[in-house]
Amino acid sequence: SYTYGTLISGMCKEGRVDDASKLFHEMRRRGLAQSAAVYNTVINGYCDKGELDVAFRYRDEMVRVGIKPTLRTYNLVVHALFMEGRNAEACALIKEMEEKGLVLDAVTYNILINGYCKEGNVKKAFKLFQEMLRKGVHPTKVTYTSLIYVLGKSSRVADADRMFKEAVEKGLVPDLVMYNALIDGHCADGNMERAFEILTEMEKKKIAPDEVTYNTLTRGLCLLGKVEEARCILDEMSRRGIKPD
């Protein structure tokens, strides 16, 4: 079962969801147990492909054969609905989770928070952030990255800096994605000096910038009309062996 699970997961990551579902049916033919994890993998594959209807069919099927959807199943589906802008359905599922006594975890909150951040709904995002704190669910790097992102997009970079600091104070170790989100906020703000300061800071922490970091900086410089400096970024990238895209 684990062998199949690993294979199915691998197929899905390659975007070969239909091959994955063939394997899924093959394992059934062989009489191997199909756990919630394997269902989740297949559901995730179809969610990524945007075929939510198929994903839902598998979820209904797992219920039918007596496998309880797990917190991850719900998180998966809530996330997919949110990405499609089907917020009402996502919220209905959250309600269903609460009714069933499932305890929302950090991932659930992160999905909701990020969903609202993507919509630029700062109020709602922070309302959920407060709620998770109130319920004793510890925010993660992902939570903070989403909040830093939305603050940057809302021209509230100073608040983004504060959130970053708060995350560090809570003992979270900032990673590349979190740094990139903060750098982007300052680039959007036109504060390239601060953006490069953060770059220096992350390198001091032995976190190597990636193409997202450089793309972000390039865009920031171009927005200010500093095309020559932007051109230097390209050289810096090749010097470091990062492929420009």
Place this chain on the structure above:
RNA sequence: GCUCGUUA
């Protein structure tokens, strides 16, 4: 073996 975050 399964879920969430950053640029374009």
